[in-house]
Amino acid sequence: MNILAIETSCDESAVALLAGAGRQATLIGERIASQVALHARFGGVVPELASREHLRALPPMVEALLVDCRRDWRDIDAIAVTAGPGLMGALLVGVSYARGLAAASGLPLIPVHHLEGHLLAAGIGGDPLPQPSVTLLVSGGHTLLVRVDGVGRYRLLGQTVDDAAGECFDKCARMLGLGYPGGPAIADAAARGEAARFAFPRPMLRKPNLHFSFSGLKTAVAYLLRDQPDLLASADGVADVAASLQQAICEVLATKALAACRQQGVDDLVIAGGVAANRRLREMLAARCGRQGVRLHLPRGSHCTDNAAMIAYAAWLRHRQGLPIPARDRWDARARWPLDSVVAGTV
Amino acid sequence: MGVACLHHRGDCLLAEQVADRPHSQTLLPQWEALLAQAGIDWRQIDGFAVGTGPGSFTGVRVVAATINGLNSVLQQPIHPLDSLAITALQSGHPDPIWVVEDARADELFIGSYQSGTAIVAPMLIKRSRLTNHIGALPVVSTLPRPEAIDTEWITPDPAARTQALAALSRPLRLSPDLPRAIHPQYLQPTQAERSPG
Numbered sequence: 001m002n003i004l005a006i007e008t009s010c011d012e013s014a015v016a017l018l019a020g021a022g023r024q025a026t027l028i029g030e031r032i033a034s035q036v037a038l039h040a041r042f043g044g045v046v047p048e049l050a051s052r053e054h055l056r057a058l059p060p061m062v063e064a065l066l067v068d069c070r071r072d073w074r075d076i077d078a079i080a081v082t083a084g085p086g087l088m089g090a091l092l093v094g095v096s097y098a099r100g101l102a103a104a105s106g107l108p109l110i111p112v113h114h115l116e117g118h119l120l121a122a123g124i125g126g127d128p129l130p131q132p133s134v135t136l137l138v139s140g141g142h143t144l145l146v147r148v149d150g151v152g153r154y155r156l157l158g159q160t161v162d163d164a165a166g167e168c169f170d171k172c173a174r175m176l177g178l179g180y181p182g183g184p185a186i187a188d189a190a191a192r193g194e195a196a197r198f199a200f201p202r203p204m205l206r207k208p209n210l211h212f213s214f215s216g217l218k219t220a221v222a223y224l225l226r227d228q229p230d231l232l233a234s235a236d237g238v239a240d241v242a243a244s245l246q247q248a249i250c251e252v253l254a255t256k257a258l259a260a261c262r263q264q265g266v267d268d269l270v271i272a273g274g275v276a277a278n279r280r281l282r283e284m285l286a287a288r289c290g291r292q293g294v295r296l297h298l299p300r301g302s303h304c305t306d307n308a309a310m311i312a313y314a315a316w317l318r319h320r321q322g323l324p325i326p327a328r329d330r331w332d333a334r335a336r337w338p339l340d341s342v343v344a345g346t347v
Numbered sequence: 348m349g350v351a352c353l354h355h356r357g358d359c360l361l362a363e364q365v366a367d368r369p370h371s372q373t374l375l376p377q378w379e380a381l382l383a384q385a386g387i388d389w390r391q392i393d394g395f396a397v398g399t400g401p402g403s404f405t406g407v408r409v410v411a412a413t414i415n416g417l418n419s420v421l422q423q424p425i426h427p428l429d430s431l432a433i434t435a436l437q438s439g440h441p442d443p444i445w446v447v448e449d450a451r452a453d454e455l456f457i458g459s460y461q462s463g464t465a466i467v468a469p470m471l472i473k474r475s476r477l478t479n480h481i482g483a484l485p486v487v488s489t490l491p492r493p494e495a496i497d498t499e500w501i502t503p504d505p506a507a508r509t510q511a512l513a514a515l516s517r518p519l520r521l522s523p524d525l526p527r528a529i530h531p532q533y534l535q536p537t538q539a540e541r542s543p544g
Contacts, residue, residue: 046539048404055408059415059528073420089405093412096371100416103375104389329372 001077001319002028004065004101005312006058008094009086009114010141011035011045013057015065016308017076018124020316027124029069030309032302033057040180044170051089058097073105080315082308083111084334086141091333102328109328110315113342117310118272119148121299124313129297130268136257138281139273139305140166140181143212143253145260146339148270151317156340157260158210165249166275168214172221172245176238186242187278193236193243198224200248202255210260212252221245250281254288261294270297277304349374350509353381354517360384361509371409389421394521396426398433398512400532401456401469402448407531415528424525428515429532431469435460436511437503438487444501445481447488450535459484463515471534 001021007014016030035053039045066072081098084091095111102109118137123129129148134157137144143160163171166183173182178189200220203213221241224231231237253275261269269289275281282298289296303310319325349370353360360381364373382388397414400407407430418425431446435458438444443461450456453474459467472480478495485499486492492500 042539046537048537049539051404051408052533055412055415056530058412059419062419089408092371092405092409096374096409096412097416097419099371099375100413101419102416103379104417104420329376332369332371 001316002071002075003078003080003110003312003315003319004062004076005080005112005308005315006094006098007082007114007117007306007308007311008054008058008090009082009084010090010306011039011050012306013054013061014306014308015058015061016312017065017069017071018309018312018316020320023127025124025313025316027309027312028071029065030307031061031065031068032307033061036181043174043180045087047087047089050087051093054090054093055097058093062101076105076107078108078110078315078319079105080110080112080311082114082117082311083331084114084337086114086335088333088335091335095333099328108325110318110325111331112311112314112318113337113339114306114311115142115144115339116152116154116342117314119146119154119270120151120314120317121272121303121307121310122270122297124299124303124309128317129270130295132264132266133268133270133297134257134260134264134266135270135272136253136260136276137273138165138253138271138275140164140170140183142273143214144339145210145256147260147264147266151314151321152323152342154339154342157264158212158256160212160214162213162215163218165212165214165253166273168218168249169275171218175221175225176241177232178238178242183275183278186246187280189239189242190246190280193239193241195243195247197240198244200244202248202252205252205255210256210263212256214249217245217248246278246280250278250284253281254284257285258288258292258294261292267293268295268297272299272304274305277301348505348508349377350512351377351381352509352513352516353385354513355385355387358385359513359517361513363509370406371413374410374413389417392421392423394424394426394525395529396428396516396519397529398430399427399529400430401450401471401534402430404531404533411529411531418527422527424521424523425527425529426516426519426521426525427529428512429458429465429469431456431458432460432463432465433508433511433515434487434503436463436514437507438501439504439507440485440487440501442485444485444487447477447481447486447490449490452535452538454535456534457481463511469532469534
């Protein structure tokens with residue numbers, strides 16, 4: 001079964017073609033057009049500009065994808081599209097475009113929850129992920145711990161009560177003059193810094209739950225820079241703040257993720273989302289998982305950030321599971337869509 | 348309101364819909380009903396003419412995205428239509444007029460037309476500058492007449508919009524040189540672009 005997928009939930013326009021057969025699905029090709037340069041001068045994503053850019057990008061990307069993959073419309077069996085959650089205007093472009101594709105080609109259209117795509121992405125190109133598993137989904141918009149018992153069987157174990165971890169990276173990077181997006185910028189600066197120099201708080205670590213909070217950490221960085229403004233004038237100062245901040249965020253994420261595995265009696269931990277590409281987080285989790293006897297599953301780097309391969313893969317798994325596909329015009333893009341309501345293909 | 352027409356073998360089939368659901372869910376059923384009425388399918392469409400604004404960013408973009416999706420498969424020429432020209436024809440006024448539409452943010456989209464042909468192409472102006480542009484020509488607008496303006500002010504008949512679309516699109520020649528994807532006329536920068544940083 002060949003599935004062509006569209007993803008436009010935020011600031012990446014992405015298309016992918018995936019072939020699923022038996023227990024495995026193979027990525028035939030994908031294209032991702034990042035809008036980072038477009039939004040960088042504003043210090044964050046401008047939703048209206050994101051929508052405009054998705055509309056401009058999609059038609060040539062789909063055409064090029066089919067050429068790259070040496071396929072035409074007769075080779076495609078279904079269209080999949082991110083239906084939410086995300087930026088409403090951006091989602092509407094992808095959903096409307098996909099609806100048009102489905103109408104003209106006569107193919108079924110499968111709406112996919114963006115986070116379900118991230119949860120399952122580590123299985124692309126290999127065996128499906130072991131179940132049950134715990135997934136730490138951590139990005140600019142989300143910080144969640146989810147128990148996954150199967151496709152469409154998700155239980156939210158914990159989430160951020162304020163800022164997402166990636167948002168904390170972005171905001172602190174801006175304070176440090178490191179640019180946007182903040183995660184990679186902080187990671188680059190942190191590689192030259194001393195992580196033990198500043199003892200930033202590890203929020204919520206002593207709380208007997210699996211929730212997160214990162215706004216206090218952001219405030220701690222702001223206070224430090226207010227009280228010691230000279231730090232911003234030196235490359236070493238900026239690098240040390242970045243390294244200390246990264247260490248604090250990674251320790252919180254790793255500690256809570258492994259606590260979730262212990263609490264749930266689960267031996268498989270998956271990390272997903274843009275922050276999952278952070279090397280310090282990967283190293284820390286690998287070491288701690290080894291000590292705790294937990295197997296760590298990582299999507300490949302390009303499938304940590306937003307991509308359409310994960311949307312195609314989630315659609316294929318839902319199809320393989322026999323979950324129903326809603327009628328093409330009876331659902332719509334949803335800016336907000338709780339993950340634990342994704343159970344039976346309903347949108 | 349979403350309006351559509353299908354020119355087929357000398358006939359023009361019309362459809363209009365006051366949406367009880369979002370446009371993104373109603374466009375394709377409306378268009379497919381026209382195809383069914385004509386007894387044809389998407390593969391028999393030789394080209395599209397599409398209103399590209401100026402107007403509501405989201406509304407125009409949903410139409411453009413849907414058409415672009417259809418046409419990624421069909422690969423037919425697309426003729427852009429000026430949405431203010433449709434409103435101008437909708438008024439039925441034979442002489443030169445201004446069309447004035449709300450652009451929010453205390454701004455207006457305006458353009459001048461005669462029989463649906465642009466005399467002054469659509470542009471974005473400050474609401475306070477309207478009197479500097481329109482002179483003594485009649486104005487077609489869904490907005491209420493500002494107190495400071497005493498020129499003739501015509502509210503277009505909503506029921507005439509589908510006929511206006513049909514009249515504007517009927518004579519179009521679908522040259523193979525036309526684009527295969529369509530993009531809205533935005534005219535208006537985003538708030539972020541107005542005040543970067």
